[in-house]
Amino acid sequence: MDSLEICSIEKFINKYSEYYCSETSNTITFEEVIEVRGIDESIINHVPKSEDINISFFDMQNDEKFLGIDSAEKLREVNGNSYSRNSTQVRIITEVNKKIFLSQLPYVNKYIYFKLDYFIKQYSRLKWIDTDYKMFVFIIDDTNVNFQTDFLCVQSLKKDLGTESDRITEYAKGRYTSFNNIYSSIYDDKKLMSYFEFPLAWLPICESESNEVLNNEMLIYFFNIICNKKLDNSKFLIRGHKAITVNLNVRQVSYIEAICIKELFEFVLDIDKHHDKLSLLRNTMTIFLDSQSDEANFFDKSNEILKAVKYNFDLYIQDKVKLFFDQKNKLLQEFILTTKKIEDLTNGLISQMKTIALSLLGSIFLSLLNDLNKVSTHALLNLVLLSYIFFFLFNMIIVFNQKEQKDSLTESLKNYTSSLGVVGGSQNNSLSYETLKDEYLQKSLNLFDSYRKWTLIGLTVLLFMFLSLYVANRFGTLTIFKDAIKFIIDY
Structure with missing residues (x-):
């Protein structure tokens, strides 16, 4: 693949980002609505020539696709000299195949997204080709994103590729496997299906490689594991001394808050005493949190909850x-x-x-x-x-x-x-x-x-x-x- 071609496509994507419509794990879609007579000013006149770019035209009235038309030149040809007076509105869809970027990247598990938000919406459908290696996700539209964990690397496409190993450490894999064994042995209907569902997969390695938007995923999966019942995608029921409902709104989670979640999760990450520790954590949370709680209430009390569970477990051990x-x-x-x-x-x-x-x-x-x-x-x-x-x-x-x-x-x-x-x-x-x-x-x-x-x-x-x-x-x-x-x- 010609590097000049890749650069021209990346330049086009960034320059006309306002026309960005949607994307999947394989393609980025741009949408433009224009009258036929305005085709000379359309963005498709600036689309680089590439087999990895596909252009389609649709009639805005009946949403029918114009067959045989895949460029501005062909639209002009079909309409003849009268195209400059044609006020018919057309919808132009430009799809960029992401493989043109991925082919140049050396990693085993790799994806590209134009926007970070779309990655967050779609990552649960992504596949780990080889579970011995990290997943690398490159963001085109965000030059500041830099998120590193033991399992994930989310960074700007413009950022230089790191020299660190892309292999997941045996220690990190061992913790995932151990917890999954605990989880599936205690609950017949529960099992982590991928690294994405493991809270520590979203734990940043350090504060400089943290992202407050992505840290929020760690909070969601933490509650997904410790709750008695998941009521909704972000609503959880926890039973202890009383029943409480925790409703998590989309928010940014700081590095310090992520560390607190990590310590609470590591408390229950115990092969021998998982059930006892989980019961203790649930009981403690129902004491400190309101009957109707949210993430703000949780983080406000999280340090007290952590201290209480550690202290009470020490007393529990002494009795044992x-x-x-x-x-x-x-x-x-x-x-x-x-x-x-x-x-x-x-x-x-x-x-x-x-x-x-x-x-x-x-x-x-x-x-x-x-x-x-x-x-x-x-x-x-x-x-x-x-x-x-x-x-x-x-x-x-x-x-x-x-x-x-x-x-x-x-x-x-x-x-x-x-x-x-x-x-x-x-x-x-x-x-x-x-x-x-x-x-x-x-x-x-x-x-x-x-x-x-x-x-x-x-x-x-x-x-x-x-x-x-x-x-x-x-x-x-x-x-x-x-x-x-x-x-x-x-x-």
């Missing part, structure tokens, strides 16, 4: 900390109590093993094996063996069910841990059930499992041995254990 430690102490006591119960179960297993061992130390075999051929001795021995078999079987059932008792204790403790709101919701892993279990309970559980395993093994061996002795003594088969005992005691 106190509750946290109370519940932590209760939880630790519960773990200690459960540990004692597990130890009691283990001691019970040890007592059972002692009882079984002592019951076998009697002189039953010595007195009964004296004469095995006597009928009464055989019957009594069988009775004793059967008694031991049932005794061991009963103890096996008890020991086996003690696992259910242990599992019930640990499950109850786990449920108790989960039921503690502050501790259960804490990000501190040292207070999780698994961590406390490893620290206070696991050794006792391992000891119990070890004793239980060996008790079951011992009872199984004894049960099998006494069952074999009973079968050998009663039916004369499986005599291996009976013969072994006779050999051991030298019978």
Whole structure:
């Protein structure tokens, strides 16, 4: 694209700005109403020749387009020599394609607007081609505009292009992503659709790169996020200690006021405590603001609101900390109590093993094996063996069910841990059930499992041995254990 052609088009646009009509993201439209006989004085006689400029003629009476006429010369030709006497009014539309300017700009996300007001009206329809890069918007008609944020750059087309990076910082992107995750997870029907809806996208980097008209967009999106309900494009309902309505009129927002909005928004930009902080902010605002408020009332009270929410949140945290430690102490006591119960179960297993061992130390075999051929001795021995078999079987059932008792204790403790709101919701892993279990309970559980395993093994061996002795003594088969005992005691 010839730079001379671009300069001539820009010069034409600025010189005849009074004929500016409207624009879209792609075109700038100029409108002129003139009689045919005045075509020699029309602005289209000064339009540079370019494929990016389109001229159309319309009849003012019926608004029909003149087909085949796209220049002053062709209008003269159609009317012949009589054109100088023709009083018919025509509407001339001159459209300038913005791509002639955009093609010369090095940025990924770039737009041009003749007037700043039209950008403000239309920016919500603009697309971010690559969300890793800032959006650059160049204004033709305003030589003073200079607005820089972490996401946007709005400046005069005549201003020299900056040398700073056009990439959005990871920190800025991270804040947008974090808040969007919070926003969409709490509210099913809400999600930021683009950077434009993020209040901090409109926060100027410094006062010298601030624009009071554009700063106002930050105020709108701030209320759009914190309100309970959006009643209109600029009217918001907030519920707290009372219900208030805030009606935002179009106004200019100073850099200092923008910083205050930023601090209030950053207060609720908290992954862990967003809901609590948002509720606190709403309650505080309903205390300080009138039932029918506007932006003037808000900014008049904004510093007091900011101080109040920070102070009240500190008190809220102190109450949370106190509750946290109370519940932590209760939880630790519960773990200690459960540990004692597990130890009691283990001691019970040890007592059972002692009882079984002592019951076998009697002189039953010595007195009964004296004469095995006597009928009464055989019957009594069988009775004793059967008694031991049932005794061991009963103890096996008890020991086996003690696992259910242990599992019930640990499950109850786990449920108790989960039921503690502050501790259960804490990000501190040292207070999780698994961590406390490893620290206070696991050794006792391992000891119990070890004793239980060996008790079951011992009872199984004894049960099998006494069952074999009973079968050998009663039916004369499986005599291996009976013969072994006779050999051991030298019978």
